[in-house]
Amino acid sequence: MRVSGAHKLSFFSETCEKIVCRLPSCSVEEFESYYCGNLLVNLPSKEASMYQNRSSRCFSCPECENVLSTAFHESKHVFFFLCLHCRWDSIELGLTDDDPDALIMTAITWERQAVQEDVFQTLYSHHSTNANCSSSKGTATDLSLISGTIFGRNNSLQLLADSMKELQREHQIKKCRLQRTEEMGGWKYDQLLTKVQEKEQWLLEQRHEHQWPELTKPLAALQTKGISWRENTPDKTREMLENLAQTCNMGQVSTLHQRLLNPLDQPREINKLFPSRPLLRVKRTWRCDESIKRGTAGILVKPQISPMSGDSSLPVSASWFKKANLAAHYVPLVTFQRLPYRDAGGSLECVLLIENPLDDAIRITFRSAPPSDADKFLPDNGQVVLQDLTPIIIGPYEDPDLVDAFVDDQPPFGANGDQPNAVLLQATRNLIKIKLPIVADLGDASPKSTISARFIMDTEKFDEDANEVIENSLLSVPVVITAPILQ
Known part of the structure; x- marks a missing residue:
């Protein structure tokens, strides 16, 4: 409801x-600022980008994701990470150090020394280089001469889109030239057509990933470490499956959620899970x-x-x-005082409580909601019957403690002069209680059916001293009520 x-x-x-x-x-x-939700310290945008939008000095437990604490091992005289919730520690991983600050830097270094991290950065460099070169020169010859590494985390996608637009524009220009050459009857048409076909083939090949020499070393390292990410490593895949098949205790196998916390590593054994740095908040x-x-x-x-x-x-x-x-600080708050029910005559009614959050008195007028395009997405099976359109005045919001001390000084609210509204049941300070009749089209619905109806609530600020509405303060708010019908 x-x-x-x-x-x-x-x-x-x-x-x-x-x-x-x-x-x-x-x-x-x-984005206004970046900060760590555990350390509660701000990080500059450059530092947040350097640490990949993750905390710089905080690690989460790989099993329960609670924040890890730094503890000292008395027998080994080293510092290590310890989870105070599930008692996980980093001693089995060998992640220890003589200094607590050096332990954090060691963990970050281990994280960045992963082979998959190098492959990711290499692929990123490869595509960024293609995008930057295509944007600056826009020819296939220039693409083959690139050997540098360019990192552009924020502009790589935009540069790639611009380069593709430049290639498409160049291709369209050549097509127009060919069309003019054909109309003029040029004898070099066949040669030009061959060049265009070669250009189309080159554009098609650019959509596939090329293994440049700079990618050979990281890809070879992946194969030697037994990562079954390609079909040409069946032995490594078979070995991994045999080890998993012989595992009886499934608690030793990491879950999918635990592996996705470290997407570039994803160890299968739970004892090889590495602590992850929590994401920064903004x-x-x-x-x-x-x-x-x-x-x-x-x-x-x-x-x-x-x-x-x-x-x-x-x-x-x-x-x-x-x-x-x-x-919520400017629009009256509407809540159910009583859910839709049937009276003695069988008609549906509901009681609503309306609260004024403003420091000024307001005048409210209820009217039926006109049909709109949103009706087909939010179908209503009921309609609010508004028999009395007399405005209702609601008092300003005041501190309840101060109001209770001066109860007798409160002026009466709820009536528009000498014209009370028939739907008004009670008016107190900045609260009013109204009863709205509803006509429902339930058809063959079950006894525990739900009714949905809407109406418009027009609010205007009201000057109590001048006893008139303040100009240019009209605000129309659509209200939708949805609730089960009480029998």
């Missing part, structure tokens, strides 16, 4: 004065797309840079966000 109005993950744009969702057409997401800033087009910043949510800012354990009070324009 739920009452869906403005989504709890939506925002409110003060510039455009409307609700903004998280779709790319409405809002833009930007803080995001959300901006309104329409406000950006108008030339303003349009910031919807902006977090604090420090991961600890706003924590209650700190001696200095602070907030988690510099700015947080959530829709």
Whole structure:
């Protein structure tokens, strides 16, 4: 059961004065900072990229994924990693050192010395080199003369796309030249046609992976280490299957999830699992797309840079966000006070509780929802019957402790002057309780069927002293109620 109005993950744009969702057409997401969720320290963007968006000084247990601690072995006089939850340790792996800081650097060094890590970097260098050369020169001859290694983590995909566009444009130009040559009756048409066919064949070959000389060494190392990643290593594959078939205790075999924590290694035996570095977390800033087009910043949510800012354990009070324009802070909150039920006459009714989160009084008007394109995706089997369209006034939000101290000073809310609304049951401070009749089209549904209906809630800020609505404060919110029917 739920009452869906403005989504709890939506925002409110003060510039455009409307609700903004998280779709790319409405809002833009930007990375503000990177930090480790265990150490709670920020990492610069360059350092985060260098450590592959993983923590630089923290490791997770390969079995239970809890954070590993550094312990000292008294008999061996070395430091090692220890999991305080499942008691896993790195002594069996040989991952020990005389200094705790050196132990962390040793673990990172072991991780980067893996053969698969070299192959990944080599393949990345290979494709980045092709992309950069094609973008700068755009010919097949230039591609064959490349011997350097270029690393471009952020721009490689864009460069590759640009190079393919350049090749396609060049191919289209040659086709146009051939067409003009044919129309002019040139005697070199056959030779030009042969060149175009060779060009098409070259473009086709570029889509397949080439084993350049720089790839020979890493690929050969993979075969000697027994990695069955190709079909030409049946002996290694057979040996691995025989070892797994003779294993009686399946607790000694690593699970798929454990292997995917280290995608470049993936050991089959659980005693060979290596600690993994947890992924970094990010803080995001959300901006309104329409406000950006108008030339303003349009910031919807902006977090604090420090991961600890706003924590209650700190001696200095602070907030988690510099700015947080959530829709829940601007749109009335609608909840069920009583689920849909049948009265004595057999009609369906439900009782809703509406809360005003604003510091100003508001005036609410209910109206039927017009049909839209979204109806075919969210079909409704019920309709809210709005017999009285008289506006209802809801008081501003106040601190409950202060309000309880001055109960007699509270002005009456809920009525629009001398015109009460028939659906209003109760009005207290910033809360109102309403009863809405519903007409359902259930057909041959079961007794425990679910009903879904929608209506529009128009809210306007209300000036209590002037007893009038504030101009340009209208906000229309669609509300969808979905709940089982109580018998």
